[in-house]
Amino acid sequence: MITVTGVSHTYHVGSQPVRALDRIDLALPDGTVACLLGPSGSGKSTLLHLLGGIERCQVGEIVVDQWPLNRLDAGALARYRRQHVGFVFQAFHLLPMLTALENVEVPLVLAGVHPAERRRRARALLEQVGLADRAAHRPAQLSGGEQQRVAIARALVTEPRLVLADEPTGNLDSATGEQVVALLLAEQRARGCTVLLATHNEALARHAQQCLRLRDGRLVAEVAR
Amino acid sequence: MRSGDYFGYAARNIRRAPLRVLLTVLAVVIGAMLVVVMSSVGGGIERNVLEGIRSAGALNEIIVQGVGTSGPGGALLGRPGGLSEELVDEIAALPGVRAVLPIRAAFGLLELHYEDLTAQPIFVAAPPDRLAAYGLPLAAGTAAPAPGEVVLGARVGERFFDARQQRAAPLALFGQSVRLTARRLVSPPGGMPPGGSPGGLPGLPSLAPAAPPTFERELRVVGMLAPQGTQDDFTAWLHPDDLRDAIAFMTGRQPDPATDGYTVIRVQATSIDQVRSVQQALVARDLQATSPLSVLDQVNQGLRVLQLLLATIGLVALIVAGLGVANTMLMATFERTREIGILKALGATEGQIAALFLLEASALGLLGAAIGLVLGWLASQLISLIVLQLLVAQAGAAPDRPLTVLYTPVWVVPVVLGAAWGIAALAGLYPALRAARLNIARALRTE
Numbered sequence: 319m320i321t322v323t324g325v326s327h328t329y330h331v332g333s334q335p336v337r338a339l340d341r342i343d344l345a346l347p348d349g350t351v352a353c354l355l356g357p358s359g360s361g362k363s364t365l366l367h368l369l370g371g372i373e374r375c376q377v378g379e380i381v382v383d384q385w386p387l388n389r390l391d392a393g394a395l396a397r398y399r400r401q402h403v404g405f406v407f408q409a410f411h412l413l414p415m416l417t418a419l420e421n422v423e424v425p426l427v428l429a430g431v432h433p434a435e436r437r438r439r440a441r442a443l444l445e446q447v448g449l450a451d452r453a454a455h456r457p458a459q460l461s462g463g464e465q466q467r468v469a470i471a472r473a474l475v476t477e478p479r480l481v482l483a484d485e486p487t488g489n490l491d492s493a494t495g496e497q498v499v500a501l502l503l504a505e506q507r508a509r510g511c512t513v514l515l516a517t518h519n520e521a522l523a524r525h526a527q528q529c530l531r532l533r534d535g536r537l538v539a540e541v542a543r
Numbered sequence: 544m545r546s547g548d549y550f551g552y553a554a555r556n557i558r559r560a561p562l563r564v565l566l567t568v569l570a571v572v573i574g575a576m577l578v579v580v581m582s583s584v585g586g587g588i589e590r591n592v593l594e595g596i597r598s599a600g601a602l603n604e605i606i607v608q609g610v611g612t613s614g615p616g617g618a619l620l621g622r623p624g625g626l627s628e629e630l631v632d633e634i635a636a637l638p639g640v641r642a643v644l645p646i647r648a649a650f651g652l653l654e655l656h657y658e659d660l661t662a663q664p665i666f667v668a669a670p671p672d673r674l675a676a677y678g679l680p681l682a683a684g685t686a687a688p689a690p691g692e693v694v695l696g697a698r699v700g701e702r703f704f705d706a707r708q709q710r711a712a713p714l715a716l717f718g719q720s721v722r723l724t725a726r727r728l729v730s731p732p733g734g735m736p737p738g739g740s741p742g743g744l745p746g747l748p749s750l751a752p753a754a755p756p757t758f759e760r761e762l763r764v765v766g767m768l769a770p771q772g773t774q775d776d777f778t779a780w781l782h783p784d785d786l787r788d789a790i791a792f793m794t795g796r797q798p799d800p801a802t803d804g805y806t807v808i809r810v811q812a813t814s815i816d817q818v819r820s821v822q823q824a825l826v827a828r829d830l831q832a833t834s835p836l837s838v839l840d841q842v843n844q845g846l847r848v849l850q851l852l853l854a855t856i857g858l859v860a861l862i863v864a865g866l867g868v869a870n871t872m873l874m875a876t877f878e879r880t881r882e883i884g885i886l887k888a889l890g891a892t893e894g895q896i897a898a899l900f901l902l903e904a905s906a907l908g909l910l911g912a913a914i915g916l917v918l919g920w921l922a923s924q925l926i927s928l929i930v931l932q933l934l935v936a937q938a939g940a941a942p943d944r945p946l947t948v949l950y951t952p953v954w955v956v957p958v959v960l961g962a963a964w965g966i967a968a969l970a971g972l973y974p975a976l977r978a979a980r981l982n983i984a985r986a987l988r989t990e
Contacts, residue, residue: 372888372983393892400890411885411987415555425889427548472889 320346320369320480320512325378327364327535338364340535342378346514346528348479351506353526354516361535362516366482369514370403371395383479400429404473404511406502408485410465412457412472418464419444419453422471429476436475443471447501463494467501474505481506481513487522499525544895553902556875567871568911570864571967575915575959576922578857579951582958583923585850586950592842594772594947596835601773603815605822605834607634607808626804630830631673634810637824639817644669644677645805647786652793655693655779656722660703660711664696664779666723667806668786677811679775683717684766686780693721694766694780702777716764723781725758725789758792760785854958861959861966864911869970872904876978883978884986893979900975901968908967912960919959923949 327339338361346352354362367373368380371387374395380387385398405411412421419440426436444453447467457465466486473481483502487495499515503525506513515522523529531539557564607626626645635643648667655662669677671687679686688694700714762785770776781789791797810825810832812818818836825832876883883896927948934948 367984370888372987393894396887396890396892399888405888407987409987411881411888413882413885415559424886428544428886428890428895430545433545433547476890 319348319381319383320344320514321379321381322365322369323379325365325368325375325380327361327368327373327376329364337535339368342535342537344530344537344540346512348383348512349510350528351503351513351526352515352528352530353523354514354530354532355518355520355523356532357518360532362518362532363484364535365532366484366514366516369480370405370482371399372405400425401476402479404476404478404481406466406469406473406481406483406486408488410457410462410469410489412465412468414457417454417456418449418460418468421457421468422475425472425476439475440471443475444468446505447471461494462490463498466490466494466498470498470502470505474509477509477511479511481511483513483515485517486515487517487519495519544898549898549902552899553906556879556899556903557906560871560875563871563874564907567864567867567907568914570867571861571908571911571963572915572918574857574861574864575912575963576919577860578854578959578962579916579919579955580923580926580949581853581857582850582955583919583927583949583951585846585853586952586955587927587947588849589846589952590947590950592846593839596838596842601771601811602834602836602839603812603818605810605812605818605825605832607810607825608806608831608833626806626808631805631808633828634808634825637821639812639821639824640810641813642673642677642811644673644809644811646807646809647783647790648806649786649790649793652726652728653789654724655699656724657703657714657716657719660705660714662699662703664699664702664777665774666779666781666786666789668781668783670783674780677809680769680771682767682769684764686766686768688762688765688780688782690782690784691760691762692765692782693723693762693785694768695764696768696774696776696778696780697770698776699779717767719764721762721764723758723760723762723785723789725793727757727795728793758789760788858962861962864963865908865966865970868904868907868967869974871907872900872971872974873977875903876900876974876981879978880981880986880989883981884983884989887981887983888987896981897975897979900978901971904967904971904975905964908963908965908970909960911967912963915963916956916959919955920951923951 322342322344325339325342326337329336329338340361342365354365356362364373368375368387369382371390375388382398383402385402387395387398390398399405412418413424416424419437422440422443423436426439431439441450441453444450447470449464449467449471452460452464452468457468460468466489470486473483481502486502487498490498499522502513502515515526517523528540530537628645631643631645634640646667646669648665653663653666655664671689675685675687677686682697684694686694695716700716701710703711703714705711762781766780768775768778768780787797810821812821815836818834822832822834822837886896887893927950930948
């Protein structure tokens with residue numbers, strides 16, 4: 319269960335304060351596929367970063383499955399990111415010097431999983447995302463769609479309870495984007511994890527059980543399907 | 544993270560900018576080499592000095608010299624009121640003394656002959672009972688010669704010359720017969736009588752030109768001492784009667800045991816720990832007592848300062864190399880900002896990120912130090928070889944004892960590795976902390 323209560327967040331651009339989130343309240347039950355809609359700059363990425371423990375919220379409270387994110391120290395927050403959250407980024411954010419297989423392994427490496435075990439799990443996931451034959455390729459040798467599939471495999475390899483996808487189709491053509499989203503949802507169905515998908519692509523909303531619409535940092539609509 | 548993964552990531556990152564890493568490591572290599580060479584210079588000096596001290600006698604020995612025995616006349620004749628038999632007994636009774644060896648010595652005017660070869664070892668004599676008790680290490684036979692017998696130091700056989708002053712091949716003299724010869728001392732016209740005046744230093748005796756040796760005694764070699772690396776290796780131990788007869792012939796008068804003292808008394812302490820207290824007791828009796836150990840103490844202090852000074856020069860170079868490591872690692876944090884952000888977003892802790900960078904910096908330092916150690920050692924060997932060749936070429940013969948030009952002390956290995964690691968880790972500390980504390984969201988936005 320994700321609970322967000324009275325969360326506000328302000329950035330500073332130079333000396334100018336920019337309010338990215340303004341008094342957000344929301345609740346997402348376990349296993350939900352939710353879509354976070356809104357134009358660029360509406361605060362989607364900021365909300366995802368707060369939920370993923372990448373940034374700390376300045377005002378309000380966020381609790382994700384008993385993890386009170388405001389009250390965690392740096393080490394606990396890192397553990398939360400490692401154990402509980404899977405991230406899929408618009409820019410893929412794969413490590414360029416590692417192969418696809420090694421990229422998928424990274425979260426398990428950080429968790430100290432035995433090399434044989436993590437290799438087995440990474441291979442299995444690469445197979446599930448249809449990239450078993452591309453395991454030894456580096457990101458630069460993969461297409462955008464393939465890179466995003468590697469990123470999805472990496473996000474799922476620790477079997478997280480929450481998957482946060484920030485514009486996962488933003489750098490892909492529409493057909494590849496559809497495939498990537500379909501893959502993500504298929505994995506969600508198989509694993510039962512919560513998926514929060516931030517996008518400005520209204521068409522993706524049809525996949526979600528719950529739609530959240532942000533505008534200028536405020537939650538303007540919440541639609542349950 | 545498992546330790547193997549830390550090393551794997553560090554190694555992978557080091558390989559990413561090979562030229563920059565090569566230059567950084569090269570700076571550390573030069574620093575480490577300098578420390579090794581400088582320490583080797585210090586080590587070489589130390590070794591030579593200590594070897595020189597050690598060759599003066601065993602470290603548990605104290606040498607008591609009679610006043611005025613440094614000149615040949617004094618050494619030959621002893622000094623009235625000098626090192627008497629009573630004094631020997633008194634010293635032997637001191638606490639911490641294991642044995643004493645009162646010695647009469649003679650140099651220069653006595654020769655040893657074997658067939659047509661001649662040697663001029665140091666001729667000494669000591670009471671046989673004391674000599675036996677003193678426990679000089681034997682290679683063969685007995686240590687205490689009877690009249691008509693001689694015991695030779697380990698390397699006396701190497702010091703025989705033929706009539707053309709060419710050094711002969713080393714001789715194995717144990718069990719052989721040798722001849723002891725002496726030449727008479729002649730005082731300068733109007734000078735002192737043979738043996739010098741009782742009140743002051745005798746005038747240097749001069750050799751009678753072309754005076755034929757008239758004293759000759761056949762001696763059987765009944766003992767060979769084991770090599771010790773000291774003057775004992777070049778010493779011939781006679782029975783006191785034989786030495787007395789030779790001196791009597793040379794000086795023209797019989798030595799008087801009542802007035803002529805011993806040249807030196809060698810005092811053996813029960814252990815090295817006792818040397819200082821025994822020496823103090825001897826000095827308190829107004830005796831001129833020296834020990835290799837006391838000289839060693841003084842010299843060691845000076846040498847330590849010298850070595851520290853030399854090693855510091857190298858360390859400065861190593862510190863400069865550390866600045867290179869800091870620069871390389873700082874560059875790495877700038878270049879890898881986004882990667883650091885990714886790793887942190889995937890759950891890397893600040894400690895893990897800092898450790899990765901510290902390990903990388905340490906690896907640069909240790910790699911440079913290891914290469915520098917090997918190259919520094921090789922350079923020291925090469926310099927040693929060249930200088931030794933030059934010395935031998937200048938002297939025309941090999942030195943008596945093995946000469947060390949540069950000696951690399953073993954402590955250099957841990958010191959260089961430790962210093963290089965420490966400096967590199969320190970240099971990597973700021974970049975590591977900077978990387979660890981990077982804001983994830985900002986790092987992910989970096990192109």
